[in-house]
Amino acid sequence: MANDVATDTTETATDAPDDAASARPDRRRRLESVRNMVLSMAALCAAVLALFVLNPDEEPDDTVQTMEYDVASVTAARAAPYDLLSPEGLSDRWRATSVRYDPRGAFGATWRLGFLDPGDEYAALTQADGDPARFITEVTRGAEDTGATERVDGRDWARYEGSKYDALVLTEPDVTTVVMGTAPWDRLAHLAGALEVRADRP
Structure with a gap:
């Protein structure tokens, strides 16, 4: 009976690191997704700004x-x-x-x-x-x-x-x-x- 308890404890202890290890890639993927989204938004804003600067109002006197x-x-x-x-x-x-x-x-x-x-x-x-x-x-x-x-x-x-x-x-x-x-x-x-x-x- 004592050996069975020890065995169960060992299995539980070895399962915990596996769970933590599997959680780290998930967290990393989420962070990378957020970073990619931010970079995409920044690139989009830069493109819109470039279009505005390179294509000014053709008739500024209208203002x-x-x-x-x-x-x-x-x-x-x-x-x-x-x-x-x-x-x-x-x-x-x-x-x-x-x-x-x-x-x-x-x-x-x-x-x-x-x-x-x-x-x-x-x-x-x-x-x-x-x-x-x-x-x-x-x-x-x-x-x-x-x-x-x-x-x-x-x-x-x-x-x-x-x-x-x-x-x-x-x-x-x-x-x-x-x-x-x-x-x-x-x-x-x-x-x-x-x-x-x-x-x-x-």
């Missing part, structure tokens, strides 16, 4: 909302207490992206018209009849008067330079006109030269 500004400038000219300016004769490569007239803005009656120039740089016209110094500082984001001027259609515009925008500024008794942006000086001058009084006031 820029352009608008017509003639009607808005006519309406603003009728309400403005000064001679409101609007560009005439710009090519189609100048795309208007914003237009707004605020009769009670922070700097008085304020007219603003924004563009992307032919080089996709920002250029804008803005006018107001409030405090000139505060208005210029605000719209140009702190640009400073260089003391130089730009002669445009017989009038001298002051040149301002700043870390964000450069600007051409024309200060008159009843209105301050600013042409500003990231566009180069020749484009800013071109926009300033295209400005004409919108003669639709009553």
